[in-house]
Amino acid sequence: MRTVTELQKIRCACARCRVRSLLGPILLIAAGVIFLLAEFTRFSFGDLWPLLLIVIGVVLFAESMASREGHTGA
Ligand SMILES: [Zn+2]
Numbered sequence: 001m002r003t004v005t006e007l008q009k010i011r012c013a014c015a016r017c018r019v020r021s022l023l024g025p026i027l028l029i030a031a032g033v034i035f036l037l038a039e040f041t042r043f044s045f046g047d048l049w050p051l052l053l054i055v056i057g058v059v060l061f062a063e064s065m066a067s068r069e070g071h072t073g074a
Contacts, residue, residue, distance in 0.1 A: 012073065015066035023059045030055040 011017065030052055038045040 012071055014068055014071040016063055016068050016071065019059065019063045019066045023056070023063075026055060026059055027052065 011021070034045065034048045034051055037043055037048055
C-alpha cells in the first residue's frame with residue numbers, strides 16, 4: 001500500500017502534466033515582463049496585453065504536443 005499513498009502525494013510527472021503546471025508561473029512572469037515593458041518603453045499595457053494570449057496559446061500548444069507517457073491521472 002506504500003506505493004498508493006506515494007502516488008497520491010506526488011503529482012503526475014508525465015511531460016504533459018509538467019507543462020501544464022508551468023502555465024501559472026509562466027503567466028505571472030509574462031505579466032511581470034509586460035508591466036516592466038509598459039513602465040520603461042513607449043508601449044502601454046493596452047498595447048502589450050495580447051502577449052498574454054500568445055503566452056497562454058504557446059503553453060497550451062506545448063501541452064498538447066507533450067507526451068502522456070507515464071500519466072497517472074493524479
Ligand atoms: Zn500526467
